Amino acid sequence: MGPTKIMIIRHAEKPGTYGGSEYGGINLLGASDNESLITLGWERAGGIASLFNPTNGQFQNAELAVPNFIYASSPATAGGKEPSQRPYQTISALAARLNLTPNTSFDKDHYKHSDGMVASVLAQSGTVLISWQHEDIWQGPGQDSVLNELLKKTGTANFSNLPTQPWPGSRYDMVFVLDRPSGAGVFTAFTQVPQMLLAGDSIAPFK
Secondary structure, three states, rough: OEEEEEEEEEEEOOOEEEEEEEEEEEEOOOOOOOOOHHHHHHHHHHHHHHOOOOOOOOOOOOHHHHHEEEEEEEOOOOOOOOOOOHHHHHHHHHHHHHHOOOOOOOOOOOOOOOOHHHHHHHOOOEEEEEOOOHHHHHHOOOOOOOOHHHHHHHOOOOOOOOOOOOOOOOOOOOOEEEEOOOOOOOOOOOEEOOOOOOOOOOOOOOO
């Protein structure tokens, strides 16, 4: 049996301009690092720990669940792209809270190979959380992406509610959820779940 639920998030906020202010990345020790999250991103990472493992057991959305396995792109090796600490940093507090060791053995672009991240995820069971770069999570129907590869490898036809456009560059606040209660065969549902963790987060689904 494979996973019954797969949840996908983009890493939290990266260096750039937010609300008219310029933010630089900082690592866990507070040192400047352009490949790390900014302060807003670290704030989101803390919120994600509660979003996927609420202390009172009450999820803010019934589509969410406590992950049994967590994946993040490798913070150490780049493959064909520059490495980034951000996907791992985004789930680090959640992983520590759950006493889970995230799987960070796959480069950013090593998701669609026969021995890639998607194949590894589909070999797990229960609930899986993936933290990745938005450019690789979703590029639109039929385009190379993590979500499209999950659909293709399970023989799932495109859902009518899939976004028609790539993951928006300005949005860090959404969870993609795929469900298949049997743990085998095609996925039966795709849902967008707003995180609503920080000021400015939106409930608007991606179009």
